[in-house]
Amino acid sequence: MTEEIIIAGFGGQGVLSMGKILAYSGIMQDQEVSWMPSYGPEMRGGTANVTVILSDERISSPIINKFDTAIILNQQSMDKFEDSVKPGGIMVYDGNGITRHPERKDISIYRVDAAEEAVNMESARIFNMIVLGGYLKVKPVVKLENIIKGLKESLPERHHALIPLNEKAVKRGMEIVRMVQEV
Amino acid sequence: MKELKLMKGNEAVAEAAIRAGADAYFGYPITPQSEVLEYLMMEKPHERTGMVVLQAESEVAAINMVYGGAACGRKVITSSSSPGISLKQEGLTYIAGAELPCLVVNVVRGGPGLGTIQPAQSDYFQAVKGGGHGDYHLLVLAPQSVQEMSDFVGLGFDLAFRYRNPVMILTDGAIxxxxxxxxLDEQKPRMTEFPSWATTGKSADRERNIITSLELDSAKQEKFNLKLQAKYRKMEEEEVRYEKIGCEDADYLLVAYGTSARICQKSVQIARSKGIKVGLLRPITLFPFPKKPLFELAGRVRGMLAVEMSAGQMVEDVRLAVNGKVIVEHYGRMGGIIPSPDEIVDALEKLIKKGE
Structure with a gap:
């Protein structure tokens, strides 16, 4: 199994850390992983994206231009990466701020309104974990228990009290994700 | 016991330096390698092993601190990115001229000048052909993964001390x-005994050690130059490292190092799924360059494509190695653009068409 994922959105949405948690979770289940961020003069409010690859085999290129899954969190990323999903691949997106919804007919599309749900749950910081939950419901590439293990590895000890909230957010994302189209 | 971590390439270099028993790191921040210094500052190796970590006032100061540390026989390392490495060239030629070991990491970004902060491989000439003035070479290692970023620190120190020569890890912003x-390797202790040439304080029973790159007597200087050249020939005999992927039945060959080599591995998979028999030769040492395996493959393949994030630098060494035996083309992107696996396959298909 090899899963090639692009996560793209605004800086500050937790794009890079969502990728990091996925990568850690992959390690927890003995997979090969790579995490390749866009880097540069990026900041909160600017664009940010990260390519994460989880695989049972040695990963050839950490830099790729076609993805099995695109997780899209703003309009700019939709415009940039919609065409980069492999035919038959998956897109998971948050409808918040999206003015042009995906138009591809040859990919499966799912929507998870995580920004809205984060407001309902009264914590903007768990936005990315709700998105992650939505993705994992659609494509369970890593087990929830490994996400929790990954969180323990990647978060400093002082933030471990937040792990139950993050777990709740992942589960909530799994509940609210809905299918737009399936191929 | 070895320890498994998820790390950036820059962090892996820093952690590996501590574990290799380095005595000191001297550096100055620059994107995209600032995590080396940041990680070391956060990790406080002076509390773990006694290793010194110092942010110098400039790259020029840092490389001269390296010169000093190396003269004392210590394991010293510095890192920077392209513009900063240019500033270090004077120090590097002095260190090569004084025959001192040290490790220099260049996390390359696009140039010339300040250029871009995005990854590139456009410092190949500077790294393998000298960089500073005078007839000298660095021994240049090109990692393709975070694992090799870690592994090549220990290897780099070993080679630097074996040859009394500066070693460069040539990588880029992507890695x-x-x-x-x-x-990660196990923690090695720092050295407690130092090489006989080191300036560690003269005792009454030996001649004094002098570290210098100056020799005003031309006959003596030429003799020294010949000694250096003999050392580089020995490196070419004994230290060539490379990896061959899918070369056994290959009709065509990609040649690439570092990030480009990783992307080419995907291109090989794509091309083979289209029925094109292509292999990859990945130089691991850029100096000494794997000339012999390339010359051998030149007799078996119909064409070679050198893939680099530059206007075409390593391709010259590939052409020198195959000496006209087979067509060698270049494909590259510049300015911080990373080629995609697909566009490399397109370039390969063009080369194949041209051959037909």
């Missing part, structure tokens, strides 16, 4: 910024 799994 520096990327996170992968890495098995």
């Amino acid at each position: 520096g910024q990327m996170m992968e799994k890495v098995w």
Whole structure:
């Protein structure tokens, strides 16, 4: 199994850390992983994206231009990466701020309104974990228990009290994700 | 016991330096390698092993601190990115001229000048052909993964001391910024005994050691130059490292190092799924360059494509190695653009068409 994922959105949405948690979770289940961020003069409010690859085999290129899954969190990323999903691949997106919804007919599309749900749950910081939950419901590439293990590895000890909230957010994302189209 | 971590390439270099028993790191921040210094400052190796970490006032100061540390027979390392490495060239030629070991990491970004902060491989000439003035070479290692970023620190120190020569790890922003799994080496103790040439304080029973790159007597200087050249020939005999992927039945060959080599591995998979028999030769040492395996393959393949994130630098060494035996083309992107696996396959298909 090899899963090639692009996560793209605004800086500050937790794009890079969502990728990091996925990568850690992959390690927890003995997979090969790579995490390749866009880097540069990026900041909160600017664009940010990260390519994460989880695989049972040695990963050839950490830099790729076609993805099995695109997780899209703003309009700019939709415009940039919609065409980069492999035919038959998956897109998971948050409808918040999206003015042009995906138009591809040859990919499966799912929507998870995580920004809205984060407001309902009264914590903007768990936005990315709700998105992650939505993705994992659609494509369970890593087990929830490994996400929790990954969180323990990647978060400093002082933030471990937040792990139950993050777990709740992942589960909530799994509940609210809905299918737009399936191929 | 080895330890498994998820780390950026830059962090892996820093952690590996501590574990290799380095005595000191001297550096100055620059994107995309600032995590090396940041990680070391956060990790406080002076509390772990006694290793010194110092942010110098400039790259020029840092490389001269390296010169000093190396003269004392210590394991010293510095890192920077392209513009900063240019500033270090004077120090590097002095260190090469004084025959001192040290490790220099260049996390390359696009140039010339300040250029871009995005990854490139456009410092190849500077790294393998000298860089500073005078007839000298660095021994140049080109990692392709975070694991090799870690592994090549220990290897680099070993080679630097074996040859009394500066060693460069030539990598780029992509590998520096990327996170992968890495098995970290066990902690090695710092050295307690130093080489006989080191300036550690003269005792009454021996001649004094003099570290210098100056020799005003031309006959003596030429003799020294010949000694250096003999050392480089020995490196060419004994230290060539490379990896061959899918070369056994290959009709065509990609040649690429570092990040480009990783992307080419995907291109090989794509091309083979289209029925094109292509292999990859990945130079691991750029100096000494794997001339012999390339010359051998030149007799078996119909064409070679050198893939680099530059206007075409390593391709010259590939052409020298095959000496006209087979067509060698270049494909590259510049300015911080990373080629995609697909566009390399397109370039390969063009080369094949041209051959027909």
